[in-house]
Amino acid sequence: MGAAVAACARAHAARVLWCEAGRSTASVARATRFGLTPVVTLGELLDGSDIVISLCPPAAAEDLARDVAGHRFAGVYVEANAIAPERTRRIAGLLNPAATVVDGVVVGSPPVGGKSPTLYLSGPADAPERIEALFAGSAVRTRVLGPEVGKASALKLSYTAFQKASRVLVALATGMAREYGVDQDLLEVASWRTDSYLTEPGYIAKTASRAWRWGAELEEAADALAAAGLPPEMLRAAASTLARWDDAKDNGELTLTDALDQLSRP
Template identity: 75%
Template sequence: MDQPTVGILHPGSMGAAIAACAATNAAAAVWCSAERSAASMARAEHFGLTPVATLPELLDRSEVVISLCPPAAAEGLAHDVARHRFDGVYLEANAISPERMKRIAGLLEPTATVVDGGVVGSPPVRGKTPVLFLSGPAVATEQIEALFADTAVQTKALGTEIGKASALKLAYASFQKTSRVLVALAVGMAREHGVDQELIEVASRRTDSYLSEPQYVAKTAARAWRWGPELDEAADALAAAGLPPEMLRAAATTLTRWHDVKDDGELTLTDALNRLVQP
């Protein structure tokens, strides 16, 4: 299909930037502005997305819909789309477990064609080039790949099995995000005993150690509201595979201590660590 219209559901910092890339190979990129925050509206305007008044209008206009939202909202959003019997390509690109991904596919098929997606990397701005992994029906996967051709979003197809892209995303996120939580715990423990600088010095002798970059803890705290649910999803995936989920559950619980500093770009390492020790 040449130049489809793309609908982006609930565009956050990742979703809006992803949609803007897709728009370079689309007739238009639309989003539903109803009941969205001023920040969402400003972000959508910045990325050149076209507002529509309602979800049914977005679905009627779009041949391809991209869902990028907090993990906990993914299934409810898919239910809303399913009620309107969307019959195009639905890219489920949230950080959710393969099991949830399959449930969502079951909700939308056979009316819609569902593609499983997993974004690895930062939003495609300021030279960042995330990879969008895809799995699902070949024709629909190829259509998604065409949308992102020659953009900052790289695509890689993993085959036709729904759940593969989600599994890869969560496998990577399990290490990437849990390791940052462990940094916070390690530096916090060392600080309690007055040896945090020594810990950082020891860690700096090793390459690629997050312990040598504890300033990342503040960024982790600001993102905790998103990362916690994602780790819960990853824990579900581990449990389904017969592997112990307790470490990821514990990391998600740790992240709840930072929920009141959502997206706080001014948070310092000291502030983050102080909040971590509060019950």
């Protein structure tokens, strides 16, 4: 997602930099594919940038922000990760007052192959509008939600709570039906409602390959529920279920049978 989104900013940016230190060969290949300019250190990247977009796994978001704050970055920092609003505001506190922090989230698939995700933004003054201008005319659509940091994060996790948890439930329902030999009957029942995820069992393998990232997002969404006085247990349970697929990370060859078999093993 990060490399593809960054590539969409190239038309309106002098350069789009990325830091190659500590990154995998796969990350290098993606950055090269999308025409990003490599730099060796984070300090070099920050010295050459007036806008930074943080788009990484949720667990790394705060550590990255601390590193950026340590370099006294004074530009616009877009916190674009799937994290709880409270955590987003904490990151804003780390970077202020030197930097202007914009809360941002991407909803949708990476902007490749004709897909067009939406980057939702919330933040002070004209900072969100600067990000809108950066992606104008690209495959990344933008929408500003207002000046309050935390709004974009709340929208993302509200959507994540349904989208990702519901697909975990599909895996559990399909696994139970298979165990009792009624998986085809379940599909027939589900087909009565064409908008049911139960009609898409093939997506279970994709869910398994993304579980390492989705689990972290659901933990963040659970934190957001708890902060709102709502019960977080279901999302924490869904994240625990996803952990059974940790070994399936980014496995594009995984089959439905493989995914269900792996789910049934503690």
